[in-house]
Amino acid sequence: MTTQPPKKTLADLIEVMAALRNPDGGCPWDLKQTFATIAPYTIEEAYEVADAIARGDMADLKDELGDLLLQAVYHARIAEEAGAFAFGDVADAITRKMIRRHPHVFGSPEERAAGAAPGFWDTIKAQERAEKGRIGHEAGLAGPDASGLLDDVPAGLPGLTRAIKLQDKAARVGFDWPDITPVFAKIREEITELEAEVATADRTKTEDEFGDLLFVMANLARHLRLDPEAALRRANQKFVRRFRHIEQRLACDDRTPDQSNLAEMDRLWDEAKAIERGVPAGSQKAR
16 A cells, blocks of 8 residues: 655645745746736736635635735745744734634634624624724834725725725715615716717726726625626627637637638527526527
């Protein structure tokens, strides 16, 4: 019977990253990286985790979670080299935060008995922000706007996700429509304004109006309790699936899309839609 080698651990991964970043014999590519150059990969890996989850691919999810973990180790290593913090500090900070934010699980007997009070998470986060602001102010690091309601919504989030978070924050203090009807009215208003700017050919104003439309569409998703990023990912997948059908049907005639025309590809697109909706093959138009 073959003995399986012992599994590698997080400590092993941290050692591997230290070796890759070692100026004496490390990897030239890894040695050149910075927080800024690695950040796009971090975002990409997070999306690949989400994609594996959406596909229900557990084997792929395991690999993608590993890739995402590598990103955390990578950033921590760069920080350690700068004398800022190490991976152990990251693990310590998040563990303490989770314990602090779950008094109904880790707190006193009285706190555990009380259970999770409505809004407890936001209350604790607000306390943390206030404390962080106090410390920053005492250190001369906090500006006059440091305590703004929307300040802790990261600017680096994907646009639609950040729009939802900004709107949620504002809604908690009453800045929100009471129902979905005025949201649809606002969408129609923004479409009209976008059409007007497109007609002027002013690209800056057109981009502004397009952004306004996306923002209100995110608000619609929020009122419907939908994730706009997930909805768009599904739409992207649908587009890929249907366009692949077009390619496959044309390939039966040894042709590619650039050897077809819009009318034919539109017909094949409708054919793909019909197949997805379970329309019997006999009811589809003959090629």
